[in-house]
Amino acid sequence: AQTVTQSQPEMSVQEAETVTLSCTYDTSESDYYLFWYKQPPSRQMILVIRQEAYKQQNATENRFSVNFQKAAKSFSLKISDSQLGDAAMYFCAYSYNQGGKLIFGQGTELSVKP
Amino acid sequence: DTEVTQTPKHLVMGMTNKKSLKCEQHMGHRAMYWYKQKAKKPPELMFVYSYEKLSINESVPSRFSPECPNSSLLNLHLHALQPEDSALYLCASSLQGQGFGKLFFGSGTQLSVL
Numbered sequence: 553a554q555t556v557t558q559s560q561p562e563m564s565v566q567e568a569e570t571v572t573l574s575c576t577y578d579t580s581e582s583d584y585y586l587f588w589y590k591q592p593p594s595r596q597m598i599l600v601i602r603q604e605a606y607k608q609q610n611a612t613e614n615r616f617s618v619n620f621q622k623a624a625k626s627f628s629l630k631i632s633d634s635q636l637g638d639a640a641m642y643f644c645a646y647s648y649n650q651g652g653k654l655i656f657g658q659g660t661e662l663s664v665k666p
Numbered sequence: 667d668t669e670v671t672q673t674p675k676h677l678v679m680g681m682t683n684k685k686s687l688k689c690e691q692h693m694g695h696r697a698m699y700w701y702k703q704k705a706k707k708p709p710e711l712m713f714v715y716s717y718e719k720l721s722i723n724e725s726v727p728s729r730f731s732p733e734c735p736n737s738s739l740l741n742l743h744l745h746a747l748q749p750e751d752s753a754l755y756l757c758a759s760s761l762q763g764q765g766f767g768k769l770f771f772g773s774g775t776q777l778s779v780l
Contacts, residue, residue, distance in 0.1 A: 597771040656708035
């Protein structure tokens with residue numbers, strides 16, 4: 553069965569600093585998708601970044617980038633130049649095909665200190 | 667318009683009441699979803715509609731009844747709920763199947779069952 557594990561329930565970062573959120577997953581599939589979703593206090597889930605497993609190049613979106621290690625089944629999110637608006641719950645998620653169900657990790661709550 | 671609009675934002679109901687949650691999107695998405703989320707937990711998939719037909723029911727109790735009257739609208743009818751059904755109910759939509767992960771979420775309805 554596919555599982556997603558986020559081992560850091562809470563993390564904290566100073567404004568303008570860099571923080572890395574960890575995610576590991578378990579799957580026997582070779583082709584799949586990985587995601588990071590952000591849920592701020594407004595409660596709206598927002599897709600931050602998406603990685604296709606067949607792509608070796610790590611995805612980046614402005615200040616957000618991932619370190620995708622397929623052999624290690626690791627998918628960490630790096631937030632550079634952290635801003636107060638980055639404070640949120642971050643969920644790592646996995647799906648193995650277009651019709652597949654999104655499988656979420658337990659989440660990491662990120663706080664940003666001014 | 668890249669919004670998914672959910673109403674109401676908050677709902678308090680007794681166990682004998684009947685109420686409905688409403689979700690609307692005008693992005694031309696043909697897949698729509700209901701998720702249930704407890705505090706500080708990941709969202710749990712309840713239902714998926716694809717092209718206005720129910721394609722996935724994650725063994726949800728019959729006291730939850732989804733309805734998709736047209737491609738822009740998704741309802742969740744509630745009847746005889748239990749206190750443990752208190753949660754945030756999130757609606758989402760996507761252009762492609764959920765496995766591609768590009769879901770657009772609403773801000774949710776916070777439901778309290780007394």
